[in-house]
Amino acid sequence: xxxxxxxxxxxxxxxxxxxxxxxxxxxxxxxxxxxxxxxxxxxxxxxxxxxxxxxxxxxxxxxxxxxxxxxxxxxxxxxxxxxxxxxxxxxxxxxxxxxxxxxxxxxxxxxxxxxxxxxxxxxxxxxxxxxxxxxxxxxxxxxxxxxxxxxxxxxxxxxxxxxxxxxxxxxxxxxxxxxxxxxxxxxxxxxxxxxxxxxxxxxxxxxxxxxxxxxxxxxxxxxxxxxxxxxxxxxxxxxxxxxxxxxxxxxxxxxxxxxxxxxxxxxxxxxxxxxxxxxxxxxxxxxxxxxxxxxxxxxxxxxxxxxxxxxxxxxxxxxxxxxxxxxxxxxxxxxxxxxxxxxxxxxxxxxxxxxxxxxxxxxxxxxxxxxxxxxxxxxxxxxxxxxxxxxxxxxxxxxxxxxxx
Amino acid sequence: xxxxxxxxxxxxxxxxxxxxxxxxxxxxxxxxxxxxxxxxxxxxxxxxxxxxxxxxxxxxxx
Numbered sequence: 001x002x003x004x005x006x007x008x009x010x011x012x013x014x015x016x017x018x019x020x021x022x023x024x025x026x027x028x029x030x031x032x033x034x035x036x037x038x039x040x041x042x043x044x045x046x047x048x049x050x051x052x053x054x055x056x057x058x059x060x061x062x063x064x065x066x067x068x069x070x071x072x073x074x075x076x077x078x079x080x081x082x083x084x085x086x087x088x089x090x091x092x093x094x095x096x097x098x099x100x101x102x103x104x105x106x107x108x109x110x111x112x113x114x115x116x117x118x119x120x121x122x123x124x125x126x127x128x129x130x131x132x133x134x135x136x137x138x139x140x141x142x143x144x145x146x147x148x149x150x151x152x153x154x155x156x157x158x159x160x161x162x163x164x165x166x167x168x169x170x171x172x173x174x175x176x177x178x179x180x181x182x183x184x185x186x187x188x189x190x191x192x193x194x195x196x197x198x199x200x201x202x203x204x205x206x207x208x209x210x211x212x213x214x215x216x217x218x219x220x221x222x223x224x225x226x227x228x229x230x231x232x233x234x235x236x237x238x239x240x241x242x243x244x245x246x247x248x249x250x251x252x253x254x255x256x257x258x259x260x261x262x263x264x265x266x267x268x269x270x271x272x273x274x275x276x277x278x279x280x281x282x283x284x285x286x287x288x289x290x291x292x293x294x295x296x297x298x299x300x301x302x303x304x305x306x307x308x309x310x311x312x313x314x315x316x317x318x319x320x321x322x323x324x325x326x327x328x329x330x331x332x333x334x335x336x337x338x339x340x341x342x343x344x345x346x347x348x349x350x351x352x353x354x355x356x357x358x359x360x361x362x363x364x365x366x367x368x369x370x371x372x373x374x375x376x377x378x379x380x381x382x383x384x385x386x387x388x389x390x391x392x393x394x395x396x397x398x399x400x401x402x403x404x405x
Numbered sequence: 406x407x408x409x410x411x412x413x414x415x416x417x418x419x420x421x422x423x424x425x426x427x428x429x430x431x432x433x434x435x436x437x438x439x440x441x442x443x444x445x446x447x448x449x450x451x452x453x454x455x456x457x458x459x460x461x462x463x464x465x466x467x
Contacts, residue, residue: 330414352418373426376440378409382420397426402440404407404420 069180069200069225072139074149076180080205084156084186089179090114090129090167091198094138094146098129098177105161108187114150121157141176149179159186167196175199203228227251227269246291249273260285267292274298280325282308290314296321303327310334316341323347324371342366348374350401355383363392373400380404407431408452409441417452 015025018034036046036058048059079085092098092115102109106123113120113127115134120127134148141147154163163185167178180201202224228251246268253275254260260276262284272286272295279299286295288311295315297308300322306329309318315336324346332351333339339356347370358366363386379401381387387405396403408419423431423442431437436444443449448456 330416378418380418380420388422393424397424397428400426402426403424404418405422405424 073179074136074151076182076201077151077153079182079184080203083184084159086152086154086156086163086181086183086185088152088154088165088181089198090150090152091141091147091177091179092129092131092134092150093177094131094148096131098131099126100129100152100177101126101166103164103166105158105163105187108156108158108161109163110155110157112153112155114152154185156185156187161187163187200224201226225249246270254279262287264289266290271295272297277301280304284308284310286312286315288312293317295319298322301325305332306330307334308332309336312336314338319343319345320347321345343369345369346371348372348377350377350379352380353384354380358384358386360386360389360391363387363389364395367392367395367399370396370399370401376402378402378404406445406448407442408445408449409443410451410455412441415455417455419448419452 015022046058046060050057050059073089076089077087079087090100102111102122102125104122104124107121108123110119110121111125111127113129115129117127129150131148134150136148136150138146138148156163165178165181167175175196176198178196179198181199182201182203182205184205203226205228225246225248227247227249248270250264250267250269250271251273252263255275255277257276258278259281260274260279261281263274263282264272264286265284266288267286268291269289270291270293272289272292274285274295275298276282278301280301281304282297282299282302283304284307285297285305286292286309287307289309290311290313292312292315294317295309296319298321302323303325305320305323305326309315310331310333313335316338318333318336318339318341320343323344326347326349329347329349329351333342333353333356336353336356339353340358341362342353342356342358343365344351350373353366358381363381363384377400379396381403382405386392393403393405406419406421407423408417410417421432423439425431425439429439431439431442431444438444
């Protein structure tokens with residue numbers, strides 16, 4: 001249990017009060033240990049405790065997603081700087097059902113199955129793992145089933161091909177065999193399964209083809225935690241990621257699409273980093289993302305951000321790297337009741353941050369981030385804690401904005 | 406409270422104080438009208454109708 005020690009060194013014996021509440025007596029020369037707990041009764045470990053005069057400042061750790069990768073799992077090889085590879089953690093169950101199938105452009109890929117068998121050039125191919133022959137340690141999953149692990153490594157021999165991955169999906173293993181995936185292939189990767197509870201990380205770098213990620217649609221991968229996709233030429237199904245599983249960090253770069261409306265509508269993501277060099281319309285992109293806490297949006301050509309982030313009730317920090325082309329901002333930040341920081345670099349039209357949580361410093365940073373108003377424009381800050389602070393209002397006014405508080 | 410309807414989008418804005426770039430400040434002590442902003446002791450009917458329409462659209466979507 002973490003403790004803050006308060007030592008009383010001068011007589012007489014005294015009672016200790018914390019924020020006005022009597023917390024008991026400390027004997028002269030003795031010490032009182034203060035345990036910190038959160039509202040759930042769980043211990044809280046301070047990052048630091050500083051003392052100025054009689055004031056103790058306890059700095060608490062930043063909010064955690066609570067997710068850590070399964071410590072039993074083999075590390076996924078880092079191939080982010082290597083072209084034309086795919087690696088996948090694959091779980092081989094003692095109970096059987098350990099086939100993996102590929103339906104690929106013939107002779108375009110070579111695979112190392114990770115079980116000591118020979119390299120194989122694949123097309124429409126199936127490989128059946130022999131649990132007994134695999135040398136990695138036996139692990140036990142949450143249902144008490146024994147499994148061993150292999151790392152499948154695929155090398156792309158012909159770029160821009162078709163690569164379809166069909167993990168075992170029989171009655172025994174269902175979609176459990178497929179663990180994390182990392183790929184740097186240029187080929188279109190199709191994940192031909194709709195439920196893979198062990199697929200928690202999907203990272204794709206360097207794809208040049210258009211993608212249709214139906215696999216991620218409508219909560220088909222409910223346990224996805226890390227998602228990285230960049231760059232790609234375009235997304236074929238704009239709502240592919242709608243209602244995606246609980247992702248702690250969603251990184252997305254699209255250099256082909258011009259629109260991405262409602263891309264992450266109601267997605268259960270905690271952090272988003274979105275880039276799109278050609279996107280002009282981004283209406284509702286992170287609309288109703290109820291778990292979202294932070295987002296960085298880099299759409300330098302975007303014109304329409306209507307309703308882009310409304311109803312993101314936990315969103316604390318939102319940064320736009322370039323707003324200079326925005327002409328429509330209707331409802332962009334409505335009902336962002338937790339918003340503490342908003343940066344709109346180069347914005348020239350009005351907007352509303354009504355009923356958010358922005359302090360004087362945050363409002364000043366916001367005012368400093370925007371560009372000169374394009375004609376008559378209004379900024380609405382009603383309901384923010386420091387909405388009446390004249391300092392940020394003066395900055396907005398100097399740039400031609402009317403401010404409503 | 407001051408109210409203003411955006412003639413381009415139809416949206417309504419409102420607030421207790423309005424600070425203009427020319428230094429003019431509208432509030433309960435200065436209830437003059439300026440640039441479409443008007444003081445109303447009660448929400449204007451046009452605003453209430455717009456608000457009801459917005460709520461109906463949201464309910465329809467849900």
